[in-house]
Amino acid sequence: MAERKYQYDVLYLGSGHGAFNGAMPLAQAGFKLGMIEVDKIGGTCPNRGCNAKISLDMPVKVKDAVDQMQGAGLTGTTKLDWKANYEHEKKVIGALPKAIGAGLESLGIELIHGKGTLVDEHTIAVNGQNYTADKLVIATGAHYHQLDIPGQEYLHNGTDFLDLADQPNRMTIIGGGYIALEFATIAATAGTEVTLMLHHEHALKQFYQPFVEELLADLEAKGVHIMKNVTPSAVTKQADGYQVETNQGNVASDWILDATGRLPNVEGIGLDEVGVEYDAHKGIAVNDHLQTSVPSIYATGDVLDKEVGRLTPTAIYEGMYLTKLFTGATTEPINYPAVPSAVFTSPRIAQVGVTPDQAQAHPDQYDIKEADLSQDWFRLAMRANQGKTLSVFDKQGYLVGMAEVSSEADNAIGSVLPFIEYHIDPEKMNNFITLFPTIESETKHHL
Numbered sequence: 216m217a218e219r220k221y222q223y224d225v226l227y228l229g230s231g232h233g234a235f236n237g238a239m240p241l242a243q244a245g246f247k248l249g250m251i252e253v254d255k256i257g258g259t260c261p262n263r264g265c266n267a268k269i270s271l272d273m274p275v276k277v278k279d280a281v282d283q284m285q286g287a288g289l290t291g292t293t294k295l296d297w298k299a300n301y302e303h304e305k306k307v308i309g310a311l312p313k314a315i316g317a318g319l320e321s322l323g324i325e326l327i328h329g330k331g332t333l334v335d336e337h338t339i340a341v342n343g344q345n346y347t348a349d350k351l352v353i354a355t356g357a358h359y360h361q362l363d364i365p366g367q368e369y370l371h372n373g374t375d376f377l378d379l380a381d382q383p384n385r386m387t388i389i390g391g392g393y394i395a396l397e398f399a400t401i402a403a404t405a406g407t408e409v410t411l412m413l414h415h416e417h418a419l420k421q422f423y424q425p426f427v428e429e430l431l432a433d434l435e436a437k438g439v440h441i442m443k444n445v446t447p448s449a450v451t452k453q454a455d456g457y458q459v460e461t462n463q464g465n466v467a468s469d470w471i472l473d474a475t476g477r478l479p480n481v482e483g484i485g486l487d488e489v490g491v492e493y494d495a496h497k498g499i500a501v502n503d504h505l506q507t508s509v510p511s512i513y514a515t516g517d518v519l520d521k522e523v524g525r526l527t528p529t530a531i532y533e534g535m536y537l538t539k540l541f542t543g544a545t546t547e548p549i550n551y552p553a554v555p556s557a558v559f560t561s562p563r564i565a566q567v568g569v570t571p572d573q574a575q576a577h578p579d580q581y582d583i584k585e586a587d588l589s590q591d592w593f594r595l596a597m598r599a600n601q602g603k604t605l606s607v608f609d610k611q612g613y614l615v616g617m618a619e620v621s622s623e624a625d626n627a628i629g630s631v632l633p634f635i636e637y638h639i640d641p642e643k644m645n646n647f648i649t650l651f652p653t654i655e656s657e658t659k660h661h662l
């Protein structure tokens with residue numbers, strides 16, 4: 216038997232969704248794989264991202280539902296217990312790294328613990344030892360941006376929020392993105408006095424602004440103090456907490472969340488030394504086969520310089536694409552389907568495909584149909600009937616996009632993905648029989 220030139224066929228740097236989802240089928244196809252991880256196996260999403268966040272959000276959603284049904288079948292409101300919610304979160308995510316690691320090892324994937332640094336186009340060093348592979352896949356993800364202001368040591372990031380066992384009385388959240396709004400929703404529902412500092416006039420700039428305004432109004436109704444056009448300049452320690460100094464005045468707080476975005480993990484991993492091109496803010500540059508400027512090195516997930524969202528499903532899609540490429544199942548460039556996104560607030564905002572803004576800018580190409588959800592019978596039964604859906608159709612009548620603000624927006628958008636992705640003939644949409652009564656049936660009724 217011919218001797219192997221390299222220890223592995225493919226060696227992954229990082230063990231998040233961008234790596235492990237693709238590695239599993241690749242190992243099943245007979246490839247010899249290694250995976251290097253400096254932290255918990257499974258990366259951000261299971262350990263300090265989506266899974267942890269949605270666990271903390273669960274009682275928020277249930278409490279909203281209970282509050283809505285007051286006097287309509289339910290009597291007696293409920294209260295969110297911060298500590299018990301934190302403990303439940305830790306319980307539901309605690310087993311994930313071990314389970315993912317065991318799944319990888321059961322397929323023969325060798326897990327290497329430590330910080331990896333590229334040495335050459337086929338080699339990564341970990342703890343002074345070199346590991347070689349025919350192909351390297353960089354899947355190092357992203358880290359939190361930190362405001363560079365005096366007192367920055369008093370700021371906390373999203374991981375700290377997910378690890379916060381005790382409820383602060385007053386919380387300041389700097390930022391207007393996904394993390395700022397999702398965590399503001401959780402904290403405010405638990406009764407924390409939240410101040411949300413938006414850098415500009417608007418929040419969630421990639422979402423339809425009238426929907427975002429509804430969400431901000433809901434946060435205000437929950438008691439969140441929203442400040443706009445804020446530039447924080449310093450944080451100082453006070454006898455009873457901290458003070459954030461800004462161009463709009465000072466705000467006293469017990470705990471401050473810096474939610475000013477995430478940056479790709481490109482520094483200190485040997486990219487310059489090996490000649491892999493990247494931008495410190497945008498990520499690693501790849502061609503349409505996810506190949507970097509060094510042909511034996513590929514990249515996937517949040518570390519990529521990419522147009523599509525830095526989301527778990529896009530990381531998974533990229534990892535699976537590389538598996539198809541490496542096994543020869545495809546030679547085609549990567550071609551993303553319509554990528555849905557949701558902000559898990561209350562109400563939620565979700566969208567997919569052509570956005571209302573794009574459709575409004577091109578009335579010659581698109582028509583928009585608006586549905587006011589206030590009279591939807593099923594949602595009336597849930598008393599969750601606040602919201603709107605905007606469906607975007609091309610001039611042939613095909614559904615090409617949808618956006619919704621409502622407590623069920625994530626489920627509504629999820630239900631139309633096949634129609635958009637498979638370009639289902641408007642007539643043939645009626646061939647799908649939905650369950651009734653469900654959000655899916657209500658959503659289809661509006662098309």
Ligand SMILES: Cc1cc2nc3c(=O)[nH]c(=O)nc-3n(C[C@H](O)[C@H](O)[C@H](O)COP(=O)(O)OP(=O)(O)OC[C@H]3O[C@@H](n4cnc5c(N)ncnc54)[C@H](O)[C@@H]3O)c2cc1C
Nearest residue numbers: 229231232233253258259260264331355356516517526527
């Ligand atoms: C708070 C939060 C909530 C989120 N919620 C959602 C959501 O609801 N829905 C959604 O779709 N997305 C969500 N995301 C985004 C999602 O988590 C990421 O898009 C996804 O985890 C990216 O996967 P990845 O494999 O590219 O990177 P990661 O999961 O970050 O994995 C990269 C791994 O590489 C390791 N690593 C880095 N450098 C090295 C090195 N030199 N050597 C060894 N190992 C290294 C890291 O330790 C890490 O484990 C959320 C993110 C955050 C932070």
Ligand SMILES: NC(=O)c1ccc[n+]([C@@H]2O[C@H](COP(=O)([O-])OP(=O)(O)OC[C@H]3O[C@@H](n4cnc5c(N)ncnc54)[C@H](O)[C@@H]3O)[C@@H](O)[C@H]2O)c1
Nearest residue numbers: 390391392393394395414474475476477525526557558559
């Ligand atoms: N539901 C989801 O799918 C979900 C949830 C959480 C995170 N994520 C992913 O994680 C990534 C990170 O989320 P995020 O919310 O940290 O980032 P983001 O890019 O969504 O938001 C960053 C926010 O910080 C603000 N900001 C930037 N610089 C600032 C400054 N100097 N001063 C004040 N404000 C400033 C921006 O205006 C913006 O509102 C997202 O891109 C997303 O892909 C997704």
